[in-house]
Amino acid sequence: MADIDTNQANERALKKLLEAEPHWVDLGIAQDVVPGMKKNLILHAGPPVTWEKMCGPQRGAVMGALIYEGLASGPEEAEKLAASGDIDFDPCHHHDAVGPMAGVVSASMPVIMTENKAHGNLAFNTLNEGIGKVLRMGAYSEDVITRLQWMEKVMFPVLKRAINALGEVDLKEIMVQALQMGDELHNRSRAASYILFTRMAPYLSETSNDVTETNDVFRFMEANIHTFLGFAMSSAKASLDAIRDIEGCSVVTVMARNGTDFGIQVSDTGDQWFTAPAAVPDVLLFPGFTREDVNPDIGDSAIMETLGIGGFAIASAPAITTFVGGTMDSITRRMLAMYDITVGENDVYQIPFLDYRGSPTAIDVRKVVKTGTAPFIDTGAAHRKPGIGQVGAGLVDAPMEVFEKADRALKE
Amino acid sequence: MADIDTNQANERALKKLLEAEPHWVDLGIAQDVVPGMKKNLILHAGPPVTWEKMCGPQRGAVMGALIYEGLASGPEEAEKLAASGDIDFDPCHHHDAVGPMAGVVSASMPVIMTENKAHGNLAFNTLNEGIGKVLRMGAYSEDVITRLQWMEKVMFPVLKRAINALGEVDLKEIMVQALQMGDELHNRSRAASYILFTRMAPYLSETSNDVTETNDVFRFMEANIHTFLGFAMSSAKASLDAIRDIEGCSVVTVMARNGTDFGIQVSDTGDQWFTAPAAVPDVLLFPGFTREDVNPDIGDSAIMETLGIGGFAIASAPAITTFVGGTMDSITRRMLAMYDITVGENDVYQIPFLDYRGSPTAIDVRKVVKTGTAPFIDTGAAHRKPGIGQVGAGLVDAPMEVFEKADRALKE
Structure with a gap:
C-alpha cells in the first residue's frame, strides 16, 4: 500500500474509534x-x-x-x-x-x-x-x-x-x-x-x-x-474491535501480554500476531518483594493504552504517578510522546490538566517504527511464581520488535 | 498586641486547624x-x-x-x-x-x-x-x-x-x-x-x-x-470553631454573606462581626438570565474558603473553571495569590496539579490588608427576587472593607 492510502485508512479507523x-x-x-x-x-x-x-x-x-x-x-x-x-x-x-x-x-x-x-x-x-x-x-x-x-x-x-x-x-x-x-x-x-x-x-x-x-x-x-x-x-475491546480488518490500515487493534510474550495485532493484518519476549516492568514494589520476584509484563489490560487512555492519559491521574514510582513531570513527558505515534486525539477522553487536550488515540505502527518511540503502559505486576499474587505496579514500554515485525508485514 | 505575639497566636491557630x-x-x-x-x-x-x-x-x-x-x-x-x-x-x-x-x-x-x-x-x-x-x-x-x-x-x-x-x-x-x-x-x-x-x-x-x-x-x-x-x-465549621477566641490571633474564623452584607469574624475578637455591603459575583449565567438578575453574594458556604479549600483549592477542580467562566491559567493564578494572605499550608488538603502543595490555610487579616489581596471565593448565584432560584455560578472577591475594619479592631 502507498502511504497515502494507509493515511486515509488510518483516518477512517480513527473516526470509527471515536464513534464507538x-x-x-x-x-x-x-x-x-x-x-x-x-x-x-x-x-x-x-x-x-x-x-x-x-x-x-x-x-x-x-x-x-x-x-x-x-x-x-x-x-x-x-x-x-x-x-x-x-x-x-x-x-x-x-x-x-x-x-x-x-x-x-x-x-x-x-x-x-x-x-x-x-x-x-x-x-x-x-x-x-x-x-x-x-x-x-x-x-x-x-x-x-x-x-x-x-x-x-x-x-x-x-x-x-x-x-x-x-x-x-x-x-x-x-x-x-x-x-x-x-x-x-x-x-x-x-x-x-x-x-x-x-x-x-x-x-x-x-x-x-x-x-x-x-x-x-x-x-x-x-x-x-x-x-x-x-x-x-x-469498553476498550468493544471499541477497538470495530476497526479490525480495514485494508491498508496500520493502526494497532490489540496490545496484549501473557507474561511470556508481548503480542500485537494490527487492523490490516487481522488476526495475525506479532510477538516478542515480554519485558519486566519497572515496578514500585510492595514491601517484602525484590525485582527478582517480578514476572514479565502480563495481561490484556494494555487494551486501555491501545484505545488511547491508561498510560496514554496518565496526566489525568496524579495519584498514580507516586504509586508507579514516577514524578508528575517525568510521567507527563512520557505521555506527551504518545502524540508522536498516534493518528489523532480523542474528542471526549480528555486530560483536564493538559487544557482538556484529547488523549493520543490510534497507535500507528509506522510512526512507532519511524520515531523509535514505543507505546508506554502503566500496569500491575505479578509475582513470577504461581500462587503468590501482586508484587507492585509500574511502567513498561512495549517491545519495539513487535512493531518492526508488523511494519514489515504491512509493507509486504 | 505586638506582631510577634500575633504571629505566635496564628501559628497556634494553624496547628489547631490542621489537627481538626x-x-x-x-x-x-x-x-x-x-x-x-x-x-x-x-x-x-x-x-x-x-x-x-x-x-x-x-x-x-x-x-x-x-x-x-x-x-x-x-x-x-x-x-x-x-x-x-x-x-x-x-x-x-x-x-x-x-x-x-x-x-x-x-x-x-x-x-x-x-x-x-x-x-x-x-x-x-x-x-x-x-x-x-x-x-x-x-x-x-x-x-x-x-x-x-x-x-x-x-x-x-x-x-x-x-x-x-x-x-x-x-x-x-x-x-x-x-x-x-x-x-x-x-x-x-x-x-x-x-x-x-x-x-x-x-x-x-x-x-x-x-x-x-x-x-x-x-x-x-x-x-x-x-x-x-x-x-x-x-466539617469546615467544626474545624474552624476550634480556633475561636485565641488571644491576639488575627486568623479569620468566619466569612459569611446574607445577600445584603458580607461579614467576617476573627479569632481574637470572638463573636464580633465586621461587615460591608456584599458584592455582586462575576457570574457565568444560566440561559435566560441577565446580570441584573444576580443577587449580591450570599451564603455561609464561604466557610470552605475560610478553611482553605473551595476557591482556595480551585486548581483541584478543572471542570469548575469552565463552569464559573474562567480559564485554568487565570484561575490558578488567583488561587496562588491566596498563599500571600494565609498563615500556612494544609498538610492533607493538597492540590495534585500544584505538585501536591497543601492548600493555603488560615487567612490572616493583617496580610489581607497589607497585600491588598482579598480572599477569592467561587460560589453559586441566586436570583435577586424571591421564589425563582439559581441563575448561575461564578467568582467573587471578599470586600476589603471588612478586613480593614477587623484590622483596626485588632490593633485597638
Whole structure:
C-alpha cells in the first residue's frame, strides 16, 4: 500500500474509534455467551501460549480455574490436568474477550457483556475480584476459589437482576467523567467505580430478593476500587474491535501480554500476531518483594493504552504517578510522546490538566517504527511464581520488535 | 498586641486547624439538637440582618420555611408573619451552624451533626435538596415544600438508621480524597458525594425497614451530586470553631454573606462581626438570565474558603473553571495569590496539579490588608427576587472593607 492510502485508512479507523459507544448491556455465564466457550477450554491473556511456555502467575490462574470448575480437586491434580493435553488454551482475544493480568476465563465464570452500540459487536470480561490474593495475579488458594464461587452463585444473579432492571449503562460517559476525576482507567479506576456503584445502587436495592445476599454484594462492591476495570477493558475491546480488518490500515487493534510474550495485532493484518519476549516492568514494589520476584509484563489490560487512555492519559491521574514510582513531570513527558505515534486525539477522553487536550488515540505502527518511540503502559505486576499474587505496579514500554515485525508485514 | 505575639497566636491557630478531625456522627431534628433552636426562630446565612434589610432569595427561603413549619398557609401569610415581629431571625453562625445560599434552618429540619473529634465541638448543617428550584436559592413553591417534608418524614429516618448503624464517617479523609478527584468542595463536591454514597449504601440497605422508602432515598442521593456540600460545610465549621477566641490571633474564623452584607469574624475578637455591603459575583449565567438578575453574594458556604479549600483549592477542580467562566491559567493564578494572605499550608488538603502543595490555610487579616489581596471565593448565584432560584455560578472577591475594619479592631 502507498502511504497515502494507509493515511486515509488510518483516518477512517480513527473516526470509527471515536464513534464507538460502549454500553454495558448484560451479564452472562461465559459458556452461555462467549463465542466458542466450552468446559475444557481456558482463555488467557496475551497472544497464544502453550502450557509449557506459560509463566508462573498464568499457570497459577489456570490451576485455580480448573479447581473452581471442579475439574481438579487440588493444585497438583490441576497442574497434571493442565499439562495432559485434555485442556485447550486460547487467547481471550480469539473470543471477543479480554482478561486482566493472567486473564483466565473459564466456562462457569460470570462475564460483563459490553456492546459497541455504534457497531453492534460485543466484548466480554470477567468481574473484578478485588485486590490481594486473587486469581488474576496467579493465586489459587481456597479463599480465592471460594470467592470465585460466591461471585458466580451470589453476586452474578444479584448484579444481573440489577443491570436487567436498569437496561444498560453508557460506559463511555462514565469514562469521560472519570478522566476528569483522577482516573487514567488502567491502574486507577476509583472514580469510575464509585460512579458505577452509585448508578447501580438503586437497582440493586429495588431488585433484591434476599437482603443478606444484596448486602453482601453492596459490601463487596463498596470495598473494591477496581470494580470498573473490567468495564473499562471491555469498553476498550468493544471499541477497538470495530476497526479490525480495514485494508491498508496500520493502526494497532490489540496490545496484549501473557507474561511470556508481548503480542500485537494490527487492523490490516487481522488476526495475525506479532510477538516478542515480554519485558519486566519497572515496578514500585510492595514491601517484602525484590525485582527478582517480578514476572514479565502480563495481561490484556494494555487494551486501555491501545484505545488511547491508561498510560496514554496518565496526566489525568496524579495519584498514580507516586504509586508507579514516577514524578508528575517525568510521567507527563512520557505521555506527551504518545502524540508522536498516534493518528489523532480523542474528542471526549480528555486530560483536564493538559487544557482538556484529547488523549493520543490510534497507535500507528509506522510512526512507532519511524520515531523509535514505543507505546508506554502503566500496569500491575505479578509475582513470577504461581500462587503468590501482586508484587507492585509500574511502567513498561512495549517491545519495539513487535512493531518492526508488523511494519514489515504491512509493507509486504 | 505586638506582631510577634500575633504571629505566635496564628501559628497556634494553624496547628489547631490542621489537627481538626471532622466526623459525621449523627443526624437530628434542628429543634432537638441545635443550641437555642425553637419553633419561632429562623436561622439564616451571613451576619445578622432584619427582615426589612433581607434580600429577595433569603426572604423567599424564610417564607418557604414558615409554610413548611405550618406557621403560614401560603406566601402572602408567610410574608406578613415574617414582617410581624413574631418571628426571630438569627445567623446560623450564632448556633454552631452553617447554611448554604439563603442558609435557612427552621425547627423541624433534619440537620447533619459533625463533630470535630480533636476538639469535641459539634457543627450543624441541613441536608442538601438537590439543584433547580430549592429553598436555599429562595424558591418556596409547593414542590419545594413537599420535598422538604419528604426529607424530614422519609429521608431523615432512613439516613439516621444508616449512620447510626455505621457509627461515624471520617469526613476529612473523604475531603482529602475528593481534592484528588476533581472537587474543590464548594461549587463541586461530585466525587465526595459518590464516595459518601458508596460508604453509606451497604448500611442503607441493611437498615431498611421499608423497601420503597429506602429505594426513594437511594434514587434521591444517586441523582444529587451536591449531597456532600452540607457535610463539607459542617466539617469546615467544626474545624474552624476550634480556633475561636485565641488571644491576639488575627486568623479569620468566619466569612459569611446574607445577600445584603458580607461579614467576617476573627479569632481574637470572638463573636464580633465586621461587615460591608456584599458584592455582586462575576457570574457565568444560566440561559435566560441577565446580570441584573444576580443577587449580591450570599451564603455561609464561604466557610470552605475560610478553611482553605473551595476557591482556595480551585486548581483541584478543572471542570469548575469552565463552569464559573474562567480559564485554568487565570484561575490558578488567583488561587496562588491566596498563599500571600494565609498563615500556612494544609498538610492533607493538597492540590495534585500544584505538585501536591497543601492548600493555603488560615487567612490572616493583617496580610489581607497589607497585600491588598482579598480572599477569592467561587460560589453559586441566586436570583435577586424571591421564589425563582439559581441563575448561575461564578467568582467573587471578599470586600476589603471588612478586613480593614477587623484590622483596626485588632490593633485597638
